[in-house]
Amino acid sequence: MIDAGLRGELRKLIAAFVENMGAMTSEMEAALAAGRRGEADGAAAWDLLRMQTHRISGSGASFGFTEIAATARRIDLHAAATLESGAASAAAAPPWEDELVARDLPELRRLVDRAEPTDSPLYPAD
Amino acid sequence: MPNAAELTRIACVEDEPDLRRICELTLTRLGGFEVATYADGPSALAGLAGFDPDLLLLDVMLPGLDGPAVLAALRARPEFAELPVAFMTAKAQPAEIARFRALGACDVIVKPFDPMALSDRVRGIWAKLEEP
Numbered sequence: 001m002i003d004a005g006l007r008g009e010l011r012k013l014i015a016a017f018v019e020n021m022g023a024m025t026s027e028m029e030a031a032l033a034a035g036r037r038g039e040a041d042g043a044a045a046w047d048l049l050r051m052q053t054h055r056i057s058g059s060g061a062s063f064g065f066t067e068i069a070a071t072a073r074r075i076d077l078h079a080a081a082t083l084e085s086g087a088a089s090a091a092a093a094p095p096w097e098d099e100l101v102a103r104d105l106p107e108l109r110r111l112v113d114r115a116e117p118t119d120s121p122l123y124p125a126d
Numbered sequence: 127m128p129n130a131a132e133l134t135r136i137a138c139v140e141d142e143p144d145l146r147r148i149c150e151l152t153l154t155r156l157g158g159f160e161v162a163t164y165a166d167g168p169s170a171l172a173g174l175a176g177f178d179p180d181l182l183l184l185d186v187m188l189p190g191l192d193g194p195a196v197l198a199a200l201r202a203r204p205e206f207a208e209l210p211v212a213f214m215t216a217k218a219q220p221a222e223i224a225r226f227r228a229l230g231a232c233d234v235i236v237k238p239f240d241p242m243a244l245s246d247r248v249r250g251i252w253a254k255l256e257e258p
Contacts, residue, residue: 006155013151017144054187058216059144061238069238122148122242 007124014063015117021060021068024052025112028105035096042094043083049095049105050079056108064121068111075104133252135160137179139170139196140214141188148241149183157245167191171199174206181248183235186215186226194229201230212251214239 002010031048034040053076060069078100082090095101117123136159140146146163153161162177164170167188174182182200186193193213200206210232215222218236226234233251235244 002156006151009151009155010148013144013147020144055142055144058142058237061216062145062148062241 002124010122010124011117014120014123017059017063018112018115018117021056021112021115024056025105025109028052029109032096032101032105035094040094040096042091045095046079046082046090049075049101050083053079053108065111065115065119068108068115071104071108071111075101075108131180133159133180133249135162135177135179136181136183136248137162137164137170137174137177138183139164139167139188139193140183140185141165142185149244152241152244153248156242157248159245159248167193167196167199170196174200179209181252182209182211183248184211184213184231186213186217194226197230210251210255212248 028049031040031045035042035045053072057069057072057076060066060072078098079095082093082095082098136153136157138146138149138153138161140149140163143165146165150161150163153159162173162179164173168191170182170184171191184193184196188196191199193215197211197213200209200211211230212233212235213226213231214235214237215226216237218234223234232255235247235251239247
């Protein structure tokens with residue numbers, strides 16, 4: 001049984017995470033849009049994708065946003081593999097031209113936009 | 127190694143702020159433990175002596191100094207040579223778990239884990255350490 005203080009803290013934490021997912025997704029979309037305009041570096045964009053999706057995936061899974069976590073995880077692993085193959089190849093194959101990113105980032109956006117804090121199984125009821 | 131001692135102080139090294147916070151919240155408020163959290167290896171290595179934990183929960187994938195490197199650095203210090211350390215990781219294939227144990231981890235907490243059950247999980251780890 002959780003007390004009112006912990007209930008409030010958990011609600012706040014989960015609500016902030018849902019809000020942050022939207023902001024992190026916007027940041028990734030902005031990086032890709034900048035790349036398409038020729039204003040971004042491929043390796044830096046892959047790194048941003050890896051960091052943000054790693055966070056969304058890790059925390060999202062613990063909060064019980066399983067579909068979001070799985071989609072973010074696909075991008076995370078793909079970005080990490082691309083970066084591990086070398087910054088030069090990451091720059092030569094930028095994420096704004098990548099098939100998986102083109103499919104999964106809009107899917108992540110769709111899922112994040114639909115997410116509500118109360119979707120989390122950890123969100124405490126009254 | 128713990129010897130019929132009570133588990134009271136838990137340190138947690140986790141770079142993801144949400145996970146760090148929820149670990150702290152559930153371990154303190156549900157588990158009743160004293161908890162210190164660190165966002166990365168260097169801050170943990172600097173702060174652990176002042177906290178003197180009974181058990182360390184250590185994320186494997188940390189930026190810069192990763193979990194295994196932090197564990198190696200701790201083991202080189204006499205005061206932490208026998209500190210029980212449980213890794214937290216999504217890399218949970220049997221070969222990876224065996225590698226973490228070979229590095230000196232007492233257990234492996236597989237991510238994602240249920241934060242609400244974390245206190246019971248660490249009590250289980252502690253109980254195993256006390257088995258003869």
